[in-house]
Amino acid sequence: MKKLAALTVALALMGCSASPQERAERARKAFADHDYRAAQVDLAAALAASPDDPALLELHARNALAMGDGIAAGASLAKLPQAARPKDFALLLAESALLRELPDEAIAALGPDGSPAASRLRALALLAKDDREGAAKAFDAGLAGAPDGRLLSDYARFSLMSGNVKQARDLANRAKAAAPGTIDALLADAAVAVAEGKLAEGLAAYDAAAKAYPGNLAALAGKAAVLGDLERTKEMDAVLTSLAEVRGGGQVAYLQARAAAARKDWKTVRTILQANERSLEGKDEASVLYAQALVALGQPEQGRARLQPMLTRNPQSGLIRRELGKAQLAAGDAAGALETLRPFANVLTADPEDLRLLAKAATQAGDPEAARLAEKAKYPTPQSLAATLAQADTAMRAGNWGNAIAAYERLLAVTDGRNPLVLNNMAFAQGKVGNTKSAIDFAQRALKEAPGNPSVMDTLGWLLVESGEDRARGLELLRDAARKAPQNTAIRDHLTKAEKA
Structure with missing residues (x-):
């Protein structure tokens, strides 16, 4: 009897399954609603029935680009017959190449096109080749045409990379005016707001982007990062849970490690960062967090080995200097910690926490200045208080x-x-x-x-x-x-x- 009931249910489900045409229409609607993951599922089913349908291939390529999948987009674009290629085919091809980390191929696909859309992609390709000057010229060339929300948004992010927050804000505002509610404008606005220290505004923009574009990695990752900055760890964890099905690589891994660090779960921090070392290569904040985890887990020598070359590259970083000093103290190298932390003694506006750490290193190293440094660490200098105020x-x-x-x-x-x-x-x-x-x-x-x-x-x-x-x-x-x-x-x-x- 149970087998008969199960067979009946299975037959009923088969009878209710959507046709390829219905799946294609559903995919179009999901794409219009910016639900790219849902569109991908229906597109796969529709293409299985009609693998050479030009309209489906084009939609699949656009949907894959929206999801950041240059390989899938390139495969569909390659199948499009010449006569069925859309007017912006070269732009789609260039974007696909960029996502596959092929900037020269992207530039070749664009040819002599000087439109704002092409200028944006050309700028990004040049940036991928580490030609920042060429990228800036390409962005500027694109501004000569009609206002383009994507170009303005990417130029705003490029300006942030260059440290020009004022210019970035102007460009982000222009992007919002040119393309209100689009993912690029929302993300640019959010990134600039965070750079300005306006975390509530940044969070609101990331939240709006995540709601309007379900599953968008940049929106969700940005939202999680700001919640972490605000120490709203439970909310950050909830967003990271929603990212479980999104391929986020090092970006998501770092955020997961940050959340674990906020809970003082250092074993999880180490596990996450260790498993994602390759994708996090060159990300100093991840390396510092990894070192903090190693020190907390009783492996200060390994933490010190990570931090020392970073401080050599960036001697002005108070964070790296502080964490290296802690690692050296934990490893029993008080003399090394003293030398690392000593520059804090000459900074009138030094943070009292850093002065206390310096005094601790001096005491353990038996330095004759230990008593004076310990006394100095007890009270913040007037300059320090005034500077902080x-x-x-x-x-x-x-x-x-x-x-x-x-x-x-x-x-x-x-x-x-x-x-x-x-x-x-x-x-x-x-x-x-x-x-x-x-x-x-x-x-x-x-x-x-x-x-x-x-x-x-x-x-x-x-x-x-x-x-x-x-x-x-x-x-x-x-x-x-x-x-x-x-x-x-x-x-x-x-x-x-x-x-x-």
Whole structure:
């Protein structure tokens, strides 16, 4: 009886299966909806029935390019008969070659085409050949034509690589205007926002891209990275889980290792990075994380071996110097750690944490300056505090919430943690990046230290209202703040919005 029932179900499913024509139509709809993985499944079935259908081959090539699969795209493009090739065939061929890391083939496919679309691909091909000057000229040549969202977006990312954040922002804004809602414009906007320290805006752009383009690796990886920067590890893990079916190589592996490091799961960090060493080659942040894992797992000599050549290449990096010093101390080489960390002693604005590490190395090495360094490490220099405050203030005025939070964290770590201005500004910045619970905690601490301060009352009141945590108390605080500072337009605006809500 059970066998008969199973056979009935199987026959019913066979009768309900979609025809090749229906699968082809479904693929077209999925492609239009930017669901490229779903389109790929239906395209495979449709092509199995009609392997030489030009329309299906073209759609398959475009879908493969959207998924970053240059091999599959190239195979379908090669099957297209001359008469059925679309007008942008050369562009498709060039993009396929680029994805296969064949920049010369891409340039040859473009020929003399000087359109913005061709200029974009030519620039990327030249960049792949490490010809940055040629790439810049190609991008500039493309700007002479009609506004092209993809060119503007890639030029924005190229500008970020060159350290020109201002130019990158201008180009990203132009990309959004030329091609609103497209994946390229969204990703460029997100990358620039993160570079500007506007993590909440970057997260929103990556989130919009991930929703509009399901399964997009760059969108999901970018979103996970920003969540990691914001220390929202659980949300980061959820995004990484959704990336399980996406071939992400080293990019995803590094993010998975970062998430494991946030949980102090150093064995997993080592396992992930070890398995992806080839795809992560040249990525300094991954090498530093690997070294940190090795030190945490009792293998400081291996960690030191990774960090030493990196510091030789980049002696200005405080992060690499700090981690190498830790590895040397863990390996029992206090004298080596002292030499590595000694430059921190000559920096008036040095972080107190680095000074404490230096003092520890000096003490263990028996250095005659150990006592003086230990005393110096106890208290931050006025210059150090002033520099950190200036950094925080500059970041706040620029809306660079990520840098502001980092600066205020350093200030709170070396003071008694009771300064209401620091606490209030930290609450404001945490709220801006979406860390609502943390923001409210800091705002409540600020109010405890300055219970009658209108700005502090406004910060906590608005956070309570906006988050829905305690709307009644939030309104009360905003009304009190407005009475105390009737000329403060920011407080008045918050109160107006709260009362309307």
